[in-house]
Amino acid sequence: MSYIANLLRIIAIFVGIFCFIFTPMTIAQETQGANSSLVMSPQSTPKIITQNANVEIVGLVEEGHLWFYLDDYATNQPLKGSDLEVRVEAFGKTYPTKQIGIGVYMVQEATFAVPHQYKLFFIIKSHHLDERIQGLLNVRKVQEAQKDALIPEQPWGNTAVYLLIFSVIVLLLLTQFTKPGKIARKLRKPSAGPLSIAFLALMLSVGHVVAHSEHEEGGDVESFSGAIADKPKAFPDGSVYLPKSSQHLIGIQTRIVKPGIVKIGVKLSGHVQANPNYAGRVQAAQAGRVDVVGKTLPHVGEWVEQNQLLIRISSIAARFEQGNQQAQLATLENALQLSRARLARLKKLSGAVPKKTIDEAASEVKSLKGRYDAVSQSLVLRESLYAPISGFITKATVLPGQIVEAREILFEIMNPERLQVEALAYEGFQSLQIEQAEVVVDENNSIPLISLGKGTVLRGHALPLLFDVDMKKPPLSVGQVVNVVITTSKKVRGLQIPSDSLVKNRLGKDIIWLHTGAELFEPIEVKWQTIDDESIVITSAVPEKSRIVTKHASRLLQVR
Missing domain, CATH: 2.60.40.3340 (Domain of unknown function DUF4426)
Structure with a gap:
């Protein structure tokens, strides 16, 4: 009998410890599960x-x-x-x-x-x-909706309490049937501990159950469930519950896309430059002083015609060079006077002097006269500068009376209706065949380009591609950095969607959102390629006839 009683005491101890540990854990899990089911299916509002x-x-x-x-x-x-x-x-x-x-x-x-x-x-x-x-x-009735939404089943919690009560009853019976003389000794022995442990476990477990019940009964059930039903909510699997009212407020739009064959595109970085056939520079051939032609100097933004006179440059020379030129001019002047006097004497003796001698004297006078004029003009030479093409002056660096050096750039002229774009294609895009190209100005506008060819020498590990702008008076400026979207001959099969549909989740992966229910959205990871600046093609598997979010997809990531 003593052996059986001790065995029952040991069993009661383990049952009490089990109930003490697992009763609150089970209730907590059930409470969490109830709340999760409430969020997933809010049914309090019809x-x-x-x-x-x-x-x-x-x-x-x-x-x-x-x-x-x-x-x-x-x-x-x-x-x-x-x-x-x-x-x-x-x-x-x-x-x-x-x-x-x-x-x-x-x-x-x-x-x-x-x-x-x-x-x-x-x-x-x-x-x-x-x-x-x-x-x-x-x-439904309010009580039924509240019960379905908030009251979870508690099979493990109730069972644990029943086992705990049973273990306490067993210990009480064993103590009751023990002889009276031994009760005091048994209570003083360490074996009396199981009874105290059982009572303590019972009180704590029942306390957890009562507290849980009060939590269920004390909350405002109707307002809580209604708030869950009307507010956006993100679930652990990444899906988002978004009420129709929020969808209208945000402006969520979707599209059902059918798979097809599309040509992929490439987006490259480029810059605008002047067309060399419609641009020019005006430079001084020698050092000199700027002389104004007319009332004012040409200025930036002024339209000039081809061969229009812009300015004159009065030549200036160093003192040593100028002294040599003046000495040479004096020598030529003296020789010219002597030649003219000799020619005059020979003409008076025309009958006695051979005609050949007179002609030689006349030729010498003419030669000296030409040399004299050339040297005299070099001392006061004025160079006239003309516009090489018709266009707008884009650069002017002269002032009246300014001393300029030889080869100095004085004016730059360009026709803005004729521009070019140069883009750089890095490794992986250098062998693509270009079928169409355009410059993206903004979200709604683009400018077509005409391919002129590509270079054969790498520049900074990139191959230069040259395009003509196929538009008169394009809204571009020389030196402006632009995005060039190129359509190639390569074809792939997939879903063509707007580029705004593609977003990155919190892990940095590319996803799109599927509208799987009236108020439910689910993310899906995708692989994609560029078509143009506004569209991409999804090459990975997407469920057939899916509604893909095409506008304000990034707002769904903000739902918590």
């Missing part, structure tokens, strides 16, 4: 969701009145200018609706306060729609 291939309807009941959102199924855009009627089978009537916002309607004449499963028929008519769609609206 709601109807129905859709077909053209429209999607999400309705809510507030204060007994039904109001709902009417959207295009494929694009998720609110439908405007539609006439709606709602037929309630339980009432046997068809009710008109009132539009209270863009794509938001309300049924005013019918109330849905009585718990019932209402079968509704929506009749939608517009200039391009004639739809009839049905759905079920389940209005």
